[in-house]
Amino acid sequence: xxxxxxxxxTARRETSEFVPIVSGKASIYVCGATVQAAPHxxxxxxxxxxxxxxxxxxxxxxxxxxxxxxxDIDDKILHKAIHEEAPWWAVAMxxxxxxxxxYRALNVLPPTYEPRATGHITQMIELxxxxxxxxxxxxxxxxxxxxxxxxxxxxxxxSNQKLDDLQSAGDAEDTSKRDPRxxxxxxxxxxxxxSWPTPWGAGRPGWHLECSAMAAxxxxxxxxxxxxGLDLVFPHHENEIAQSESAGQKFARRWMHNAWVTTSGEKMxxxxxxxxxxxxxxxxxxxxxxxxxxxxxxYRSMLEFSFEALDESATAFRRIENFLIRVKESxxxxxxxxxxxxxDAMNDDLAVPQxxxxxxEWLRAGNSxxxxxxxxxxxxxxxxxxxxxxxxxxxDPNYGLGAKxxxxxxxxxxxxxxxxxxxxxxxxxxxxxxxxxxxxxxxGINIEDTPSGPRWSVNG
RNA sequence: GGUGGAGUGGCCGAGAGGCGAGGCUCGGGACUGCAAAUCCCGCUACACGGGUUCAAAUCCCGUCUCCACCUCCA
Numbered sequence: 001x002x003x004x005x006x007x008x009x010t011a012r013r014e015t016s017e018f019v020p021i022v023s024g025k026a027s028i029y030v031c032g033a034t035v036q037a038a039p040h041x042x043x044x045x046x047x048x049x050x051x052x053x054x055x056x057x058x059x060x061x062x063x064x065x066x067x068x069x070x071x072d073i074d075d076k077i078l079h080k081a082i083h084e085e086a087p088w089w090a091v092a093m094x095x096x097x098x099x100x101x102x103y104r105a106l107n108v109l110p111p112t113y114e115p116r117a118t119g120h121i122t123q124m125i126e127l128x129x130x131x132x133x134x135x136x137x138x139x140x141x142x143x144x145x146x147x148x149x150x151x152x153x154x155x156x157x158x159s160n161q162k163l164d165d166l167q168s169a170g171d172a173e174d175t176s177k178r179d180p181r182x183x184x185x186x187x188x189x190x191x192x193x194x195s196w197p198t199p200w201g202a203g204r205p206g207w208h209l210e211c212s213a214m215a216a217x218x219x220x221x222x223x224x225x226x227x228x229g230l231d232l233v234f235p236h237h238e239n240e241i242a243q244s245e246s247a248g249q250k251f252a253r254r255w256m257h258n259a260w261v262t263t264s265g266e267k268m269x270x271x272x273x274x275x276x277x278x279x280x281x282x283x284x285x286x287x288x289x290x291x292x293x294x295x296x297x298x299y300r301s302m303l304e305f306s307f308e309a310l311d312e313s314a315t316a317f318r319r320i321e322n323f324l325i326r327v328k329e330s331x332x333x334x335x336x337x338x339x340x341x342x343x344d345a346m347n348d349d350l351a352v353p354q355x356x357x358x359x360x361e362w363l364r365a366g367n368s369x370x371x372x373x374x375x376x377x378x379x380x381x382x383x384x385x386x387x388x389x390x391x392x393x394x395x396d397p398n399y400g401l402g403a404k405x406x407x408x409x410x411x412x413x414x415x416x417x418x419x420x421x422x423x424x425x426x427x428x429x430x431x432x433x434x435x436x437x438x439x440x441x442x443x444g445i446n447i448e449d450t451p452s453g454p455r456w457s458v459n460g
Numbered sequence: 461g462g463u464g465g466a467g468u469g470g471c472c473g474a475g476a477g478g479c480g481a482g483g484c485u486c487g488g489g490a491c492u493g494c495a496a497a498u499c500c501c502g503c504u505a506c507a508c509g510g511g512u513u514c515a516a517a518u519c520c521c522g523u524c525u526c527c528a529c530c531u532c533c534a
Contacts (some may be wrong), residue, residue, distance in 0.1 A: 036532095039534090042533095042534055046534040049534090074532085159464080159529075160463060161463050161464095161530070164462090165462040165463075166462075166530055207531090228534070230465090230528080230529085231529065231533050231534070232534075235531045238531095265527065268534090297473075298473090301466090301474090302465085308471085308484095309484090312471090312472075312483080315484080316484075319497090319498095323498095351475095356483075357483080361481095364498095367497090367499070433493090433494095437495080437496090441496090446496070446497085448498090449492070449496075455497095
């Protein structure tokens with residue numbers, strides 16, 4: 001690599017060189033989904049952004065452990081279960097699968113491990129015992145367990161807020177708290193709710209405890225990067241820090257947060273309906289095209305979603321893809337090369353937009369070379385290497401499988417039609433030639449005449 | 461009220477003191493029987509008002525507008 005990897009740290013509010021705790025290795029914990037609804041494009045952007053980070057760390061030679069949790073028990077899941085008249089665990093699993101399907105469709109690599117909150121109750125109880133023993137947390141006797149934020153030596157360091165400046169919480173009527181800002185590690189079970197036994201009574205995990213417990217379980221006392229959406233900074237990540245530090249852990253060295261997908265300048269909310277669910281958007285564009293779109297903005301910039309921009313982005317991607325296919329059709333083996341300029345861009349806090357500018361340059365040079373009958377292998381290899389890091393390699397077997405068996409048959413059929421068109425063109429019967437072409441185009445197949453004869457491709 | 465972020469050409473989107481990132485759209489041209497694809501040329505922008513500087517989109521002061529978080533959030 002020609003430069004050193006620098007990454008932004010939310011806590012320090014600046015970029016700095018990434019120095020792994022253990023040389024040659026990287027450990028990442030990303031807050032994944034609360035599986036209470038199907039994923040929308042905002043959820044999946046987070047998945048894509050951190051997948052690009054992960055791929056780049058791996059490409060940089062780091063042995064990377066990537067943990068992304070599933071929150072499979074919380075208030076909303078319980079509410080949803082009542083609404084859907086199904087057991088809470090069936091609801092959680094249904095939406096966990098929906099997330100998994102979306103990740104797969106967008107070629108987001110599976111995490112090294114994907115822990116579920118409900119599978120780590122033991123670790124949570126151990127953590128609470130430690131926190132109560134050292135006086136950081138208390139159990140008022142009603143089955144709840146709280147962390148006492150006034151006793152923290154430091155708190156709100158990520159969001160840079162002062163405890164007294166916080167607007168008072170809405171649940172201030174909860175009198176079992178010593179301070180209204182104390183947060184629940186553990187919630188006492190209400191009648192009919194799922195619960196697990198603890199020394200303080202049966203109940204279920206608070207939202208924040210699971211991540212502290214699971215990060216420690218898989219990554220240890222200290223790990224390199226903790227990631228998640230920008231809206232998790234407070235309270236979720238602040239409270240994770242509070243819990244883990246109070247338990248004597250060093251916790252995350254660096255915090256990274258992805259910005260939102262917005263619509264009409266505003267953060268996407270679930271009230272917008274179903275139109276921006278990943279599976280709905282995938283009826284319009286392919287997974288690789290949605291990924292290209294979501295990954296094209298810098299991860300810390302808001303991405304203003306629009307179908308127009310999505311379509312444009314998809315068109316731009318097809319242009320790149322088309323180039324690679326043409327090079328491949330010429331018989332060349334396109335390897336994946338990490339160009340030094342691309343490495344520089346990625347090392348600069350994952351400057352994907354700059355990388356896209358490079359790809360544009362290589363694309364133009366490569367197309368020119370092809371037109372001139374020269375080899376475009378160098379450009380194609382650099383582009384493919386870059387696309388691979390972005391998770392958008394069109395030759396990645398994760399994309400476009402399924403229709404493969406038909407390809408040979410379709411290729412033969414269209415070749416047959418194109419032969420007839422060529423025959424018409426040779427005898428200058430352009431009306432007949434164009435009629436054949438129009439019929440093919442009407443089927444959604446693009447036709448291009450090249451010096452080496454016509455070629456076809458499926459139109460989106 | 462507290463804490464952050466943003467305002468760049470028709471549109472999208474980088475950059476963070478000095479050669480106009482890049483893409484899309486649009487206009488012109490090359491190539492083509494015509495298209496498509498591709499390439500070339502063109503379209504000189506940084507919310508507003510001051511200031512610092514030889515030089516400001518970039519730094520400083522002030523103003524306006526928008527967005528987010530403040531215990532459900534990717």
